Amino acid sequence: ILERNPRLRVVLAKKSKVDGLFRLCKYVHIAGENRTVTIHRENGCIFHIDLSLVHFSSRLAHERMLVAMKVKDGEIVLNMFGGVGTFSIEIAKRVAAKVFNVDVNPDAVRLCLKNVLSNYVRGGVATVLADAKEALSIFPINTFDRILLPLPGKSIEYLPLAITYLKTHGVIHLYEFINACGKEDPVEKVVGRVSLMLGSRKMLTYKGRIVKSVGPRRYMVSLEIVVE
Numbered sequence: 001i002l003e004r005n006p007r008l009r010v011v012l013a014k015k016s017k018v019d020g021l022f023r024l025c026k027y028v029h030i031a032g033e034n035r036t037v038t039i040h041r042e043n044g045c046i047f048h049i050d051l052s053l054v055h056f057s058s059r060l061a062h063e064r065m066l067v068a069m070k071v072k073d074g075e076i077v078l079n080m081f082g083g084v085g086t087f088s089i090e091i092a093k094r095v096a097a098k099v100f101n102v103d104v105n106p107d108a109v110r111l112c113l114k115n116v117l118s119n120y121v122r123g124g125v126a127t128v129l130a131d132a133k134e135a136l137s138i139f140p141i142n143t144f145d146r147i148l149l150p151l152p153g154k155s156i157e158y159l160p161l162a163i164t165y166l167k168t169h170g171v172i173h174l175y176e177f178i179n180a181c182g183k184e185d186p187v188e189k190v191v192g193r194v195s196l197m198l199g200s201r202k203m204l205t206y207k208g209r210i211v212k213s214v215g216p217r218r219y220m221v222s223l224e225i226v227v228e
């Protein structure tokens with residue numbers, strides 16, 4: 001592999017599935033330099049990553065670009081599962097928005113701070129070390145124009161909290177895993193689950209699509225909703 005790809009320096013193989021509070025994988029060294037630290041480049045941004053300490057997926061680069069293109073100057077944005085800052089920095093690099101990047105993993109927060117310094121951003125990125133439930137307690141309700149929930153498997157659990165801090169006609173970007181059999185529409189199944197979690201707020205409009213298949217009849221779905 002290294003001989004055919006001169007730019008490669010490290011070859012790792014996944015040894016385990018994503019697991020634990022920090023959503024980490026274990027890797028085994030196959031060839032090249034024995035390290036898990038790297039610099040990842042996407043959409044004009046530079047990200048410092050340590051695969052042994054933080055969760056990261058390069059396969060979501062297109063998703064990050066799509067979300068960043070939606071944000072307008074002056075918006076106040078919350079990323080409830082911000083990780084090393086990929087979504088947040090790509091937003092702030094594109095527009096003059098204020099982004100709050102929240103994560104419970106100290107290593108992710110440390111790398112996010114480094115990544116903010118490594119990229120010229122038009123807006124600002126405030127990095128917060130906390131669970132989103134704790135971090136939001138410092139904000140008034142109806143603070144944010146846009147809230148990101150990019151953690152499939154947990155996003156819907158945190159949705160009622162996100163709604164509390166979302167402005168009228170605010171936007172939620174949500175990613176979720178869903179099983180769908182036969183003629184079932186994965187997007188509509190996620191929409192149905194989300195509708196039940198909105199409380200007194202109403203979903204005005206939504207756009208959804210399948211991001212990828214993650215197993216037999218199991219999908220990752222992206223949902224963008226505007227809330228009354």
